[in-house]
Structure formats: structure tokens, C-alpha cells
Amino acid sequence: MKQAKNQLKKHLQVSVDGEERELKGAERAAVLLLALGEEHGEPIWRKLDDMEVRQISAAMANLGPVTPAMLEKLFIDFVRRLSSRGSLTGNVEATERLLSSFLPQDRVSIIMEEIRGPAGRNMWEKLSNVQENVLANYLKNEYPQTVAVVLSKIDSEHAARVLSILPEELALEVVSRMLRMDAVQKEVLEKVEQTLRIEFMSNLTNTSRRDSHEMMAEIFNNFDRQTEARFLAALEEENRESADRIKTLMFTFDDLLKLDAASCQTLLRSVEKDLLAVALKGSTDAAREFFFSNMSQRAAKLLLDDMEALGPVRLRDVDEAQTSMVNKAKDLAAKGDIMISKSKSDDQIIY
Structure with a gap:
């Protein structure tokens, strides 16, 4: 705490006789970031979005004198909250309270609606879990090209249900545009995602229950x-x-066997060999055959040797290893590096 206070004094003209006041919201974040300085504060600045940077920067520029008493009170409160009961408890309510202390309420509302909204790691997974009639009711007022982009990015079975609900004239135009559609530019995709997040997802829980x-x-x-x-x-x-x-909505280790060859090989390159050996040690013969078939003969032989060298393994360790592989696959899919689907008939496209 002493080091942080000394660092802050380099950035602020501290007035010992200045009037004390309560630091609120973005001011508290501004003081803490000033205290951390350039070296330690840079990783935090990098994680803030443009709106957060602007708000904290504005608060920092208008901060004015900070008395030692104000500084002491802020750091004591920070340490108290951090060390309370020796741990931190994360939940929806705590997250909302924390965000509200330094973000505008409208921004907090959008973030919290996303957290409480449909399941999924990215926008397209979330949309695939929105009821088709709700999604169709929103898309029917959008441009056909926008609808085409959205339907090309979500689960194909869900896209079919949404398409069947749309007005016939719009649906036919969307189909035509999807047939002629090339790879969507990143800038266009980001703009569509932003529009969906602001105009649709943020209001979704007001119209439909998860x-x-x-x-x-x-x-x-x-x-x-x-x-x-x-x-x-x-x-x-x-x-x-x-x-x-529930079983249909779950994505399990067995679903990895539905990956195409390119996606499977990308996943294998991203998984540590020790973890892969444990995961396959407790898997079915079909799973082993699938992953071995997507390796070179030499790599498959080395992996098999590693599995045999493991000896008996606990079921809990196998579960953890397989869950890690599933989570890695979801992460790769969220980045667009692989395609995952619940059935072989899916034709999900991720750019």
C-alpha cells in the first residue's frame, strides 16, 4: 500500500489541507490506476474498452487534489474488500455492483443482460439458443443481407426453423442472398454483432424468459x-x-467425434499431449480410433505408448481431461478456428 501511495504522489499534486470528499465510480478506478503507474497499470488499461478508457480518463483529468486521508480511505477499502474472509465470491449481484461503481448504467445493463441471456460463449451460440419465433420476429424488420449473415452463422437446424417463420417474400430473398454470399468481411461481421448486442440481446430478457x-x-x-x-x-x-x-442441448466429449478432419486436427494441436493421453485412456474404442485416424501413424504410436505408460487412471482425472478438451473445442469454435455441431447433418459456417 505504501509503494502504491508513493507512486500516486508522483502523478497527483496532493493537498494536505485540501477539502476531503468521497471518491465515487470512475474516480476510484482512476486513482487506483494512477497508483499502479505505467508498468503495472498497462495490462489493466489494455483490457478496458473504448468507453471505459474514455470515462476513466475523463475522471482522471478532472480528479483534482486528493488528500492523504482520501487516499488512505480508498486503499483501506480496497484491501478490505479484497481480503474479506480470505477470498472473493463471484456472483451476478456482486458483478453488477462492481461494474456499476465505474461504468455508466446503460453499459452495465447491456453487459448484465448478456450474462443473464441465452447460453453460449459468443453471439452466434447465444442466437442459436434464442427461441426461433423471437429471433424471427426481430429479423423480419432487418435488411435481407443482414438476415442472411445471421442465418449463415447460427446452427443450421435453428436457422431452418427461423427461416420457415419469416414472411415468404423475405425468406426467399434471404435464401437467394445466402446462395450468392461470399466470405463476410470482419468489419461487417463486427458491425452486425454490435447491432445485435445493442438492439436485440440487451432487450431479450424483457420479452422472453431464458x-x-x-x-x-x-x-x-x-x-x-x-x-x-x-x-x-x-x-x-x-x-x-x-x-x-437437455441431452440435445449438451455438448459432450462424444460430440467431438462429429468434428470434421480439419477441425479435429486443429483441436489436437491445441491440446497438451499429457491431457490427451488421459482423456483417451478412459474413452471408448470409437473415440480412440477417431482421434488416431486424424494423426500421423508416428504420432498415434507415441500417444498409444504414453497411454500404456500411464497405468491405471482415476475416473475423475479422465472426466477432467475430457472436459478440458470440450472447453478447448468451444474456445476454438468461438474464435472461428474450428466448426462444431451437434449432428453430422449440420452445415454451420464460421468465418
């Missing part, structure tokens, strides 16, 4: 294998329709 099956699918995805099987078996006895719906 599907409970989506939430349960996320929870089931985080179960270990035995717990998942136990809950699904019990649910199948009570409500088979719901169980089938």
Missing part, C-alpha cells in the same frame, strides 16, 4: 460422468421429453 432446459444443460455439462448419468437416468424415468431436450 429456457430452463438451456440452464440445466449448462449445469449437466459441468457434472462429472457418474453424476450426469445418475441425474439423466432419474429424469428419464420422470420426464423423458425433458431429459431428451
Whole structure:
């Protein structure tokens, strides 16, 4: 704390006799970033978006004198919050309170609506989990080219359901544009994403409630294998329709076997060899054959030797390794590096 205070004094003209006042919102962030200085503050500045940078910069420029008492109070409060109960607890409410302390309320609302909104790691996964009638009702007022871009980026089965609901004239125009559509420029794609985020996603929870099956699918995805099987078996006895719906929404290790060759090879290059060996050690023969077929004979032989050298492995370690591979696949898909789908018939396009 002492070092941070000394650093801040280099940037601010501290008035010992100045009038004390309460630092609020962006002012608090501005003081902390000034205290961190260029070297330690740069990684944080890099993670802020343009709006956050502008707001904190404006607060910093108009900060004026900061008395030692004000500075002391801020750092004590910061340390107290950080060290409370020896840990930090992250939840939706805490996140919203923190964001509200240094971001405009409209920006906080957009971010929180995205968090509370449909499941998915990026905009296109989220749209694939929006009810087709809700998405179609929004898209029917958009330009055909915009609709074509959106439908080319979401899950093909979901796109088909949305397309079938759109007015016939618009739907036919969209189909025509999708057939003639080349690779979408990055700038155009980013503009479409921004529009969807601001105009559609931010208001989505005001018009439709998030599907409970989506939430349960996320929870089931985080179960270990035995717990998942136990809950699904019990649910199948009570409500088979719901169980089938949840299984459809889940993305599991077995779904990796539906990757095309290029996507599988990209995934294999991104996964540590030790983790891959553990994941395949507890997998089915079909899974091993699939991944081996996407390696060179030499690489497959070396991996097989590593698996044999492992000896017995705990089921929990296998589950963790396979979950890591699934999460890596989702990350790669979110970046557009690979294509993942729930069925072989999907023709999802990611630019």
C-alpha cells in the first residue's frame, strides 16, 4: 500500500489541507490506476474498452487534489474488500455492483443482460439458443443481407426453423442472398454483432424468459460422468421429453467425434499431449480410433505408448481431461478456428 501511495504522489499534486470528499465510480478506478503507474497499470488499461478508457480518463483529468486521508480511505477499502474472509465470491449481484461503481448504467445493463441471456460463449451460440419465433420476429424488420449473415452463422437446424417463420417474400430473398454470399468481411461481421448486442440481446430478457432446459444443460455439462448419468437416468424415468431436450442441448466429449478432419486436427494441436493421453485412456474404442485416424501413424504410436505408460487412471482425472478438451473445442469454435455441431447433418459456417 505504501509503494502504491508513493507512486500516486508522483502523478497527483496532493493537498494536505485540501477539502476531503468521497471518491465515487470512475474516480476510484482512476486513482487506483494512477497508483499502479505505467508498468503495472498497462495490462489493466489494455483490457478496458473504448468507453471505459474514455470515462476513466475523463475522471482522471478532472480528479483534482486528493488528500492523504482520501487516499488512505480508498486503499483501506480496497484491501478490505479484497481480503474479506480470505477470498472473493463471484456472483451476478456482486458483478453488477462492481461494474456499476465505474461504468455508466446503460453499459452495465447491456453487459448484465448478456450474462443473464441465452447460453453460449459468443453471439452466434447465444442466437442459436434464442427461441426461433423471437429471433424471427426481430429479423423480419432487418435488411435481407443482414438476415442472411445471421442465418449463415447460427446452427443450421435453428436457422431452418427461423427461416420457415419469416414472411415468404423475405425468406426467399434471404435464401437467394445466402446462395450468392461470399466470405463476410470482419468489419461487417463486427458491425452486425454490435447491432445485435445493442438492439436485440440487451432487450431479450424483457420479452422472453431464458429456457430452463438451456440452464440445466449448462449445469449437466459441468457434472462429472457418474453424476450426469445418475441425474439423466432419474429424469428419464420422470420426464423423458425433458431429459431428451437437455441431452440435445449438451455438448459432450462424444460430440467431438462429429468434428470434421480439419477441425479435429486443429483441436489436437491445441491440446497438451499429457491431457490427451488421459482423456483417451478412459474413452471408448470409437473415440480412440477417431482421434488416431486424424494423426500421423508416428504420432498415434507415441500417444498409444504414453497411454500404456500411464497405468491405471482415476475416473475423475479422465472426466477432467475430457472436459478440458470440450472447453478447448468451444474456445476454438468461438474464435472461428474450428466448426462444431451437434449432428453430422449440420452445415454451420464460421468465418
